[in-house]
Amino acid sequence: MEIVILAVVIAVVVLGAIGGLVVGSRRRKPLPPPPPTTPDITAPPAEPHVGDEAETPREEPRRTIEEVDLPDGSAPVAVEEPPVVELPPTEIEVPEPTAGRLVRLRARLSRSQNALGKGLLTLLSREHLDEETWEEIEDILLTADVGVQPTQELVERLRERVKVLGTRTPEQLRGLLREELLTLVGTDFDRTVKTEPETTKPGIVMVVGVNGTGKTTTTGKLARVLVADGRSVVLGAADTFRAAAADQLQTWGERVGAYTVRGPEAGDPASVAFDAVKEGKEMGADVVLIDTAGRLHTKTGLMDELGKVKRVVEKHAPLDEVLLVLDATTGQNGLVQARVFAEVVDITGIVLTKLDGTAKGGIVVAVQRELGVPVKLVGLGEGADDLAPFEPEAFVDALIGE
Numbered sequence: 125m126e127i128v129i130l131a132v133v134i135a136v137v138v139l140g141a142i143g144g145l146v147v148g149s150r151r152r153k154p155l156p157p158p159p160p161t162t163p164d165i166t167a168p169p170a171e172p173h174v175g176d177e178a179e180t181p182r183e184e185p186r187r188t189i190e191e192v193d194l195p196d197g198s199a200p201v202a203v204e205e206p207p208v209v210e211l212p213p214t215e216i217e218v219p220e221p222t223a224g225r226l227v228r229l230r231a232r233l234s235r236s237q238n239a240l241g242k243g244l245l246t247l248l249s250r251e252h253l254d255e256e257t258w259e260e261i262e263d264i265l266l267t268a269d270v271g272v273q274p275t276q277e278l279v280e281r282l283r284e285r286v287k288v289l290g291t292r293t294p295e296q297l298r299g300l301l302r303e304e305l306l307t308l309v310g311t312d313f314d315r316t317v318k319t320e321p322e323t324t325k326p327g328i329v330m331v332v333g334v335n336g337t338g339k340t341t342t343t344g345k346l347a348r349v350l351v352a353d354g355r356s357v358v359l360g361a362a363d364t365f366r367a368a369a370a371d372q373l374q375t376w377g378e379r380v381g382a383y384t385v386r387g388p389e390a391g392d393p394a395s396v397a398f399d400a401v402k403e404g405k406e407m408g409a410d411v412v413l414i415d416t417a418g419r420l421h422t423k424t425g426l427m428d429e430l431g432k433v434k435r436v437v438e439k440h441a442p443l444d445e446v447l448l449v450l451d452a453t454t455g456q457n458g459l460v461q462a463r464v465f466a467e468v469v470d471i472t473g474i475v476l477t478k479l480d481g482t483a484k485g486g487i488v489v490a491v492q493r494e495l496g497v498p499v500k501l502v503g504l505g506e507g508a509d510d511l512a513p514f515e516p517e518a519f520v521d522a523l524i525g526e
Protein backbone atom coordinates (compact mmCIF):
# COMPACT_ATOMS: atom_id res chain seq x y z
CA MET A 125 0.00 0.00 0.00
CA GLU A 126 2.81 2.35 0.95
CA ILE A 127 4.51 1.46 -2.26
CA VAL A 128 1.36 2.31 -4.22
CA ILE A 129 1.04 5.70 -2.50
CA LEU A 130 4.72 6.42 -3.09
CA ALA A 131 4.36 5.57 -6.77
CA VAL A 132 1.35 7.88 -7.12
CA VAL A 133 3.19 10.74 -5.39
CA ILE A 134 6.23 10.26 -7.63
CA ALA A 135 4.02 10.20 -10.71
CA VAL A 136 2.26 13.41 -9.68
CA VAL A 137 5.56 15.15 -8.96
CA VAL A 138 7.08 14.06 -12.27
CA LEU A 139 4.01 15.08 -14.28
CA GLY A 140 3.85 18.42 -12.48
CA ALA A 141 7.51 19.07 -13.19
CA ILE A 142 7.07 18.26 -16.86
CA GLY A 143 3.98 20.48 -17.08
CA GLY A 144 5.77 23.34 -15.32
CA LEU A 145 8.72 23.06 -17.63
CA VAL A 146 6.56 23.24 -20.69
CA VAL A 147 4.55 26.14 -19.40
CA GLY A 148 7.72 27.79 -18.17
CA SER A 149 9.48 27.41 -21.45
CA ARG A 150 6.48 28.94 -23.25
CA ARG A 151 6.53 31.88 -20.88
CA ARG A 152 10.24 32.52 -21.26
CA LYS A 153 10.24 32.42 -25.01
CA PRO A 154 10.64 36.00 -26.22
CA LEU A 155 8.18 37.37 -28.73
CA PRO A 156 9.46 37.05 -32.24
CA PRO A 157 10.80 40.36 -33.49
CA PRO A 158 8.58 42.19 -35.94
CA PRO A 159 9.34 41.01 -39.41
CA PRO A 160 12.02 43.23 -40.81
CA THR A 161 10.93 45.32 -43.76
CA THR A 162 13.69 43.92 -45.86
CA PRO A 163 14.51 40.43 -44.75
CA ASP A 164 18.21 39.84 -44.33
CA ILE A 165 18.38 37.11 -46.86
CA THR A 166 22.14 36.89 -46.70
CA ALA A 167 22.25 35.94 -43.00
CA PRO A 168 22.60 32.19 -42.39
CA PRO A 169 19.68 30.48 -40.73
CA ALA A 170 19.85 30.78 -36.95
CA GLU A 171 21.07 27.76 -35.04
CA PRO A 172 18.25 26.06 -33.14
CA HIS A 173 18.49 26.17 -29.40
CA VAL A 174 17.24 23.88 -26.68
CA GLY A 175 13.57 24.57 -26.07
CA ASP A 176 12.96 26.03 -29.50
CA GLU A 177 10.02 24.54 -31.24
CA ALA A 178 10.77 22.41 -34.19
CA GLU A 179 8.46 24.35 -36.42
CA THR A 180 9.10 27.88 -37.57
CA PRO A 181 6.91 30.13 -35.43
CA ARG A 182 3.95 31.26 -37.43
CA GLU A 183 4.74 34.92 -36.89
CA GLU A 184 8.05 34.64 -38.73
CA PRO A 185 7.87 34.93 -42.48
CA ARG A 186 8.31 31.62 -44.11
CA ARG A 187 11.32 31.52 -46.33
CA THR A 188 11.06 29.97 -49.72
CA ILE A 189 13.65 27.66 -51.09
CA GLU A 190 15.13 30.46 -53.17
CA GLU A 191 15.76 32.48 -50.09
CA VAL A 192 17.72 29.85 -48.29
CA ASP A 193 21.42 30.16 -48.85
CA LEU A 194 23.08 26.86 -49.35
CA PRO A 195 26.48 26.37 -47.76
CA ASP A 196 28.37 26.58 -51.03
CA GLY A 197 26.43 29.70 -52.02
CA SER A 198 25.38 28.12 -55.30
CA ALA A 199 21.67 28.57 -54.72
CA PRO A 200 19.99 31.35 -56.60
CA VAL A 201 19.70 34.28 -54.31
CA ALA A 202 16.75 36.54 -54.79
CA VAL A 203 18.35 39.94 -54.60
CA GLU A 204 15.74 42.64 -54.43
CA GLU A 205 15.72 44.89 -57.47
CA PRO A 206 16.61 48.45 -56.51
CA PRO A 207 13.55 50.64 -56.82
CA VAL A 208 13.26 52.25 -60.22
CA VAL A 209 13.54 56.00 -59.80
CA GLU A 210 11.21 57.80 -62.15
CA LEU A 211 13.21 60.60 -63.71
CA PRO A 212 11.29 63.57 -65.07
CA PRO A 213 11.06 63.38 -68.83
CA THR A 214 14.04 65.14 -70.31
CA GLU A 215 12.67 65.01 -73.80
CA ILE A 216 13.11 68.34 -75.47
CA GLU A 217 10.17 69.66 -77.41
CA VAL A 218 10.46 70.48 -81.06
CA PRO A 219 8.46 73.64 -81.62
CA GLU A 220 6.31 74.13 -84.66
CA PRO A 221 7.92 75.88 -87.60
CA THR A 222 7.33 79.60 -87.66
CA ALA A 223 6.56 80.05 -91.33
CA GLY A 224 2.90 80.76 -91.94
CA ARG A 225 1.99 80.80 -88.29
CA LEU A 226 -0.22 83.82 -88.65
CA VAL A 227 -2.15 82.10 -91.38
CA ARG A 228 -2.58 79.05 -89.17
CA LEU A 229 -3.66 81.21 -86.27
CA ARG A 230 -5.89 83.40 -88.40
CA ALA A 231 -9.04 81.85 -87.00
CA ARG A 232 -8.04 83.18 -83.58
CA LEU A 233 -7.78 86.65 -85.00
CA SER A 234 -10.88 86.64 -87.09
CA ARG A 235 -13.07 85.35 -84.29
CA SER A 236 -12.56 88.58 -82.42
CA GLN A 237 -11.62 90.95 -85.21
CA ASN A 238 -14.14 90.01 -87.85
CA ALA A 239 -16.59 92.54 -86.51
CA LEU A 240 -14.31 95.27 -87.76
CA GLY A 241 -13.92 94.09 -91.35
CA LYS A 242 -17.42 92.66 -91.75
CA GLY A 243 -18.95 95.80 -90.30
CA LEU A 244 -17.02 98.00 -92.68
CA LEU A 245 -17.90 95.87 -95.69
CA THR A 246 -21.59 95.85 -94.82
CA LEU A 247 -21.68 99.61 -94.47
CA LEU A 248 -19.73 100.20 -97.67
CA SER A 249 -22.16 97.96 -99.56
CA ARG A 250 -25.11 100.20 -98.81
CA GLU A 251 -26.84 101.53 -101.88
CA HIS A 252 -26.54 105.08 -100.74
CA LEU A 253 -23.47 106.16 -98.78
CA ASP A 254 -24.67 109.19 -96.86
CA GLU A 255 -22.94 111.17 -94.11
CA GLU A 256 -24.48 109.00 -91.45
CA THR A 257 -23.03 105.87 -92.99
CA TRP A 258 -19.56 107.40 -93.16
CA GLU A 259 -19.89 108.33 -89.50
CA GLU A 260 -20.79 104.75 -88.69
CA ILE A 261 -17.70 103.62 -90.57
CA GLU A 262 -15.63 106.03 -88.51
CA ASP A 263 -17.15 104.71 -85.30
CA ILE A 264 -16.26 101.14 -86.18
CA LEU A 265 -12.64 102.11 -86.78
CA LEU A 266 -12.42 104.14 -83.58
CA THR A 267 -13.95 101.33 -81.55
CA ALA A 268 -11.29 99.01 -82.93
CA ASP A 269 -8.64 101.42 -81.56
CA VAL A 270 -7.29 102.44 -84.95
CA GLY A 271 -6.90 105.96 -83.57
CA VAL A 272 -8.41 109.28 -84.62
CA GLN A 273 -5.87 110.43 -87.17
CA PRO A 274 -5.53 107.12 -89.06
CA THR A 275 -9.34 106.72 -89.01
CA GLN A 276 -9.86 110.08 -90.66
CA GLU A 277 -7.25 109.33 -93.27
CA LEU A 278 -8.81 106.01 -94.10
CA VAL A 279 -12.34 107.37 -94.36
CA GLU A 280 -11.18 110.18 -96.60
CA ARG A 281 -9.45 107.82 -98.99
CA LEU A 282 -12.37 105.42 -99.02
CA ARG A 283 -14.81 108.22 -99.82
CA GLU A 284 -12.62 109.34 -102.66
CA ARG A 285 -12.21 105.91 -104.17
CA VAL A 286 -15.83 104.86 -103.77
CA LYS A 287 -16.89 108.01 -105.60
CA VAL A 288 -14.54 107.24 -108.50
CA LEU A 289 -15.77 103.66 -108.59
CA GLY A 290 -19.44 104.57 -109.04
CA THR A 291 -21.31 101.30 -108.99
CA ARG A 292 -19.60 98.83 -106.72
CA THR A 293 -19.57 95.07 -106.62
CA PRO A 294 -18.87 93.41 -103.26
CA GLU A 295 -15.57 92.08 -104.69
CA GLN A 296 -14.48 95.55 -105.69
CA LEU A 297 -15.32 96.88 -102.27
CA ARG A 298 -13.46 94.13 -100.54
CA GLY A 299 -10.39 94.72 -102.69
CA LEU A 300 -10.53 98.41 -102.05
CA LEU A 301 -10.89 98.04 -98.30
CA ARG A 302 -8.11 95.48 -98.24
CA GLU A 303 -5.75 97.83 -100.04
CA GLU A 304 -6.56 100.75 -97.78
CA LEU A 305 -6.24 98.77 -94.57
CA LEU A 306 -2.91 97.43 -95.80
CA THR A 307 -1.69 100.94 -96.45
CA LEU A 308 -2.72 101.83 -92.93
CA VAL A 309 -1.00 98.83 -91.35
CA GLY A 310 2.07 99.40 -93.49
CA THR A 311 3.83 96.99 -95.80
CA ASP A 312 7.21 98.71 -95.89
CA PHE A 313 8.39 98.08 -92.34
CA ASP A 314 11.16 95.61 -91.73
CA ARG A 315 9.44 93.33 -89.26
CA THR A 316 12.15 90.75 -88.75
CA VAL A 317 13.23 90.28 -85.16
CA LYS A 318 16.93 91.15 -85.21
CA THR A 319 18.90 88.43 -83.53
CA GLU A 320 21.95 88.19 -85.77
CA PRO A 321 24.43 90.96 -85.10
CA GLU A 322 26.78 91.86 -87.90
CA THR A 323 29.92 91.47 -85.85
CA THR A 324 30.07 89.14 -82.88
CA LYS A 325 27.62 86.66 -81.41
CA PRO A 326 25.35 86.51 -79.48
CA GLY A 327 22.44 88.59 -80.63
CA ILE A 328 20.92 90.39 -77.65
CA VAL A 329 17.19 90.92 -77.26
CA MET A 330 15.57 92.62 -74.28
CA VAL A 331 11.86 92.32 -73.52
CA VAL A 332 10.14 95.16 -71.64
CA GLY A 333 6.64 96.30 -70.70
CA VAL A 334 4.17 96.93 -67.90
CA ASN A 335 2.97 94.21 -65.53
CA GLY A 336 1.20 91.20 -66.92
CA THR A 337 1.34 92.11 -70.61
CA GLY A 338 2.96 88.78 -71.48
CA LYS A 339 6.71 89.51 -71.39
CA THR A 340 7.83 86.22 -69.89
CA THR A 341 5.45 84.21 -72.04
CA THR A 342 6.67 86.07 -75.11
CA THR A 343 10.32 85.52 -74.16
CA GLY A 344 9.62 81.81 -73.79
CA LYS A 345 7.70 81.59 -77.05
CA LEU A 346 10.41 83.54 -78.85
CA ALA A 347 13.04 81.15 -77.52
CA ARG A 348 11.01 78.35 -79.09
CA VAL A 349 10.79 80.18 -82.39
CA LEU A 350 14.57 80.65 -82.44
CA VAL A 351 15.29 77.07 -81.41
CA ALA A 352 12.90 75.87 -84.13
CA ASP A 353 15.01 77.87 -86.55
CA GLY A 354 18.13 76.08 -85.36
CA ARG A 355 19.58 78.77 -83.08
CA SER A 356 21.00 78.22 -79.59
CA VAL A 357 19.44 80.42 -76.92
CA VAL A 358 20.38 81.63 -73.43
CA LEU A 359 17.67 83.20 -71.29
CA GLY A 360 18.40 85.98 -68.80
CA ALA A 361 15.93 86.14 -65.91
CA ALA A 362 16.33 89.82 -65.11
CA ASP A 363 12.98 89.89 -63.32
CA THR A 364 14.42 89.59 -59.82
CA PHE A 365 11.29 90.82 -58.04
CA ARG A 366 9.91 87.33 -57.64
CA ALA A 367 11.68 83.98 -57.56
CA ALA A 368 8.66 82.61 -59.39
CA ALA A 369 9.43 84.84 -62.37
CA ALA A 370 12.80 83.17 -62.92
CA ASP A 371 11.21 79.74 -62.44
CA GLN A 372 8.57 80.61 -65.01
CA LEU A 373 11.22 81.58 -67.55
CA GLN A 374 13.42 78.61 -66.75
CA THR A 375 10.50 76.25 -67.34
CA TRP A 376 10.01 77.72 -70.80
CA GLY A 377 13.74 77.33 -71.44
CA GLU A 378 13.93 73.74 -70.26
CA ARG A 379 11.17 72.71 -72.62
CA VAL A 380 13.26 73.62 -75.64
CA GLY A 381 16.72 73.22 -74.18
CA ALA A 382 17.61 76.85 -73.56
CA TYR A 383 19.84 77.59 -70.58
CA THR A 384 18.57 80.17 -68.06
CA VAL A 385 20.87 82.55 -66.19
CA ARG A 386 19.32 83.76 -62.95
CA GLY A 387 20.37 85.80 -59.96
CA PRO A 388 19.35 86.05 -56.33
CA GLU A 389 15.82 87.16 -55.53
CA ALA A 390 15.64 90.94 -55.16
CA GLY A 391 19.11 91.12 -56.69
CA ASP A 392 20.24 93.69 -59.22
CA PRO A 393 18.47 93.03 -62.53
CA ALA A 394 21.23 94.78 -64.46
CA SER A 395 23.84 92.37 -63.16
CA VAL A 396 21.72 89.32 -64.07
CA ALA A 397 21.28 90.73 -67.57
CA PHE A 398 25.02 91.40 -67.79
CA ASP A 399 25.85 87.87 -66.62
CA ALA A 400 23.37 86.36 -69.06
CA VAL A 401 25.14 87.98 -71.99
CA LYS A 402 28.53 87.07 -70.54
CA GLU A 403 27.53 83.41 -70.21
CA GLY A 404 25.90 83.49 -73.62
CA LYS A 405 29.21 84.66 -75.05
CA GLU A 406 31.20 82.02 -73.21
CA MET A 407 28.82 79.29 -74.28
CA GLY A 408 28.92 80.47 -77.87
CA ALA A 409 25.14 80.93 -77.91
CA ASP A 410 23.49 82.52 -80.92
CA VAL A 411 20.99 84.64 -79.01
CA VAL A 412 20.49 85.92 -75.46
CA LEU A 413 16.93 86.84 -74.54
CA ILE A 414 16.54 89.03 -71.47
CA ASP A 415 13.19 89.01 -69.67
CA THR A 416 12.62 92.02 -67.42
CA ALA A 417 10.22 92.69 -64.58
CA GLY A 418 6.89 94.30 -65.29
CA ARG A 419 7.00 97.96 -64.38
CA LEU A 420 4.49 100.73 -64.48
CA HIS A 421 5.54 103.43 -66.88
CA THR A 422 4.42 105.94 -64.26
CA LYS A 423 7.03 104.84 -61.68
CA THR A 424 10.13 106.87 -62.39
CA GLY A 425 12.41 104.75 -60.19
CA LEU A 426 11.50 101.57 -62.04
CA MET A 427 11.89 103.20 -65.42
CA ASP A 428 15.35 104.46 -64.41
CA GLU A 429 16.23 100.94 -63.36
CA LEU A 430 15.26 99.69 -66.82
CA GLY A 431 17.47 102.30 -68.42
CA LYS A 432 20.32 101.02 -66.26
CA VAL A 433 19.72 97.40 -67.31
CA LYS A 434 20.09 98.47 -70.92
CA ARG A 435 23.22 100.53 -70.30
CA VAL A 436 24.91 97.75 -68.35
CA VAL A 437 24.16 95.14 -71.04
CA GLU A 438 25.55 97.52 -73.64
CA LYS A 439 28.94 97.25 -71.98
CA HIS A 440 29.10 93.95 -73.87
CA ALA A 441 27.57 95.05 -77.15
CA PRO A 442 24.68 97.10 -78.47
CA LEU A 443 21.28 95.50 -78.12
CA ASP A 444 19.90 94.09 -81.34
CA GLU A 445 16.27 94.37 -80.30
CA VAL A 446 14.31 95.99 -77.51
CA LEU A 447 10.82 94.54 -77.74
CA LEU A 448 7.97 96.35 -76.04
CA VAL A 449 5.19 93.95 -75.10
CA LEU A 450 1.74 95.52 -75.19
CA ASP A 451 -1.48 93.85 -74.17
CA ALA A 452 -3.89 94.51 -77.04
CA THR A 453 -6.86 94.40 -74.69
CA THR A 454 -5.73 97.52 -72.85
CA GLY A 455 -6.35 99.62 -75.94
CA GLN A 456 -5.33 103.24 -75.96
CA ASN A 457 -3.48 102.99 -72.65
CA GLY A 458 -0.92 100.98 -74.57
CA LEU A 459 0.00 104.11 -76.47
CA VAL A 460 0.84 106.00 -73.30
CA GLN A 461 3.00 103.09 -72.14
CA ALA A 462 4.70 102.94 -75.51
CA ARG A 463 5.63 106.59 -75.39
CA VAL A 464 7.28 106.37 -71.95
CA PHE A 465 9.13 103.12 -72.58
CA ALA A 466 10.43 104.45 -75.89
CA GLU A 467 11.96 107.41 -74.08
CA VAL A 468 13.85 105.23 -71.64
CA VAL A 469 15.01 102.33 -73.83
CA ASP A 470 14.79 102.94 -77.59
CA ILE A 471 12.12 100.45 -78.57
CA THR A 472 12.90 98.66 -81.83
CA GLY A 473 9.86 96.44 -82.13
CA ILE A 474 6.42 95.86 -80.66
CA VAL A 475 4.86 92.60 -79.59
CA LEU A 476 1.11 92.81 -79.41
CA THR A 477 -0.21 90.07 -77.16
CA LYS A 478 -3.70 88.75 -76.44
CA LEU A 479 -4.97 89.67 -79.88
CA ASP A 480 -7.00 86.47 -79.62
CA GLY A 481 -9.16 87.99 -76.93
CA THR A 482 -10.04 91.40 -78.29
CA ALA A 483 -11.67 93.15 -81.22
CA LYS A 484 -9.26 96.03 -80.83
CA GLY A 485 -6.78 94.94 -83.47
CA GLY A 486 -6.68 98.51 -84.74
CA ILE A 487 -4.14 99.22 -82.02
CA VAL A 488 -1.57 97.77 -84.46
CA VAL A 489 -2.02 100.88 -86.57
CA ALA A 490 -2.15 103.32 -83.69
CA VAL A 491 0.94 102.08 -81.89
CA GLN A 492 3.08 101.96 -85.00
CA ARG A 493 2.11 105.55 -85.67
CA GLU A 494 2.88 106.52 -82.12
CA LEU A 495 6.37 105.06 -82.06
CA GLY A 496 7.25 104.84 -85.70
CA VAL A 497 8.26 101.30 -84.81
CA PRO A 498 6.70 98.18 -86.37
CA VAL A 499 4.67 95.47 -84.72
CA LYS A 500 6.95 92.50 -85.21
CA LEU A 501 5.18 89.73 -83.36
CA VAL A 502 1.65 89.02 -82.24
CA GLY A 503 0.47 86.78 -79.41
CA LEU A 504 -2.63 84.81 -80.27
CA GLY A 505 -3.07 82.57 -77.28
CA GLU A 506 -1.46 81.03 -74.23
CA GLY A 507 -0.15 77.97 -76.07
CA ALA A 508 3.59 77.56 -76.50
CA ASP A 509 3.49 78.13 -80.24
CA ASP A 510 0.86 80.87 -80.26
CA LEU A 511 3.30 83.63 -81.15
CA ALA A 512 3.42 84.62 -84.79
CA PRO A 513 5.53 86.95 -86.89
CA PHE A 514 3.28 89.82 -87.85
CA GLU A 515 2.34 89.71 -91.51
CA PRO A 516 0.21 92.65 -92.68
CA GLU A 517 -1.50 90.71 -95.49
CA ALA A 518 -2.54 87.81 -93.31
CA PHE A 519 -3.66 90.24 -90.63
CA VAL A 520 -5.84 92.31 -92.97
CA ASP A 521 -7.27 89.19 -94.59
CA ALA A 522 -8.28 88.03 -91.13
CA LEU A 523 -9.95 91.37 -90.51
CA ILE A 524 -12.15 91.35 -93.58
CA GLY A 525 -12.65 87.58 -93.79
CA GLU A 526 -11.95 85.35 -96.76
Ligand SMILES: Nc1nc2c(ncn2[C@@H]2O[C@H](COP(=O)(O)OP(=O)(O)OP(=O)(O)O)[C@@H](O)[C@H]2O)c(=O)[nH]1
Pocket residue numbers: 333334335336337338339340341342363369416417418419476477478479480481502503504505506510
Ligand atom coordinates in the same frame (compact mmCIF):
# COMPACT_ATOMS: atom_id res chain seq x y z
N1 LIG B 1 -4.85 84.83 -74.44
C1 LIG B 1 -3.57 85.17 -74.38
N2 LIG B 1 -2.94 85.18 -73.20
C2 LIG B 1 -1.65 85.53 -73.16
C3 LIG B 1 -0.93 85.90 -74.33
N3 LIG B 1 0.33 86.21 -73.97
C4 LIG B 1 0.40 86.05 -72.63
N4 LIG B 1 -0.77 85.64 -72.14
C5 LIG B 1 -1.12 85.36 -70.74
O1 LIG B 1 -0.96 86.52 -69.96
C6 LIG B 1 -0.60 86.18 -68.63
C7 LIG B 1 0.62 86.99 -68.20
O2 LIG B 1 1.74 86.56 -68.95
P1 LIG B 1 3.24 86.75 -68.44
O3 LIG B 1 4.11 86.32 -69.57
O4 LIG B 1 3.47 86.14 -67.13
O5 LIG B 1 3.27 88.34 -68.30
P2 LIG B 1 4.48 89.23 -67.81
O6 LIG B 1 4.43 90.47 -68.61
O7 LIG B 1 5.74 88.47 -67.82
O8 LIG B 1 4.03 89.53 -66.31
P3 LIG B 1 4.94 90.20 -65.15
O9 LIG B 1 6.28 89.57 -65.24
O10 LIG B 1 4.21 89.89 -63.91
O11 LIG B 1 4.96 91.65 -65.45
C8 LIG B 1 -0.35 84.68 -68.65
O12 LIG B 1 -1.48 84.05 -68.13
C9 LIG B 1 -0.18 84.36 -70.11
O13 LIG B 1 -0.55 83.04 -70.42
C10 LIG B 1 -1.64 85.88 -75.59
O14 LIG B 1 -1.12 86.21 -76.67
N5 LIG B 1 -2.95 85.51 -75.54
Ligand SMILES: [Mg+2]
Pocket residue numbers: 339340341363369416417418
Ligand atom coordinates in the same frame (compact mmCIF):
# COMPACT_ATOMS: atom_id res chain seq x y z
MG1 LIG C 1 7.14 88.15 -66.38
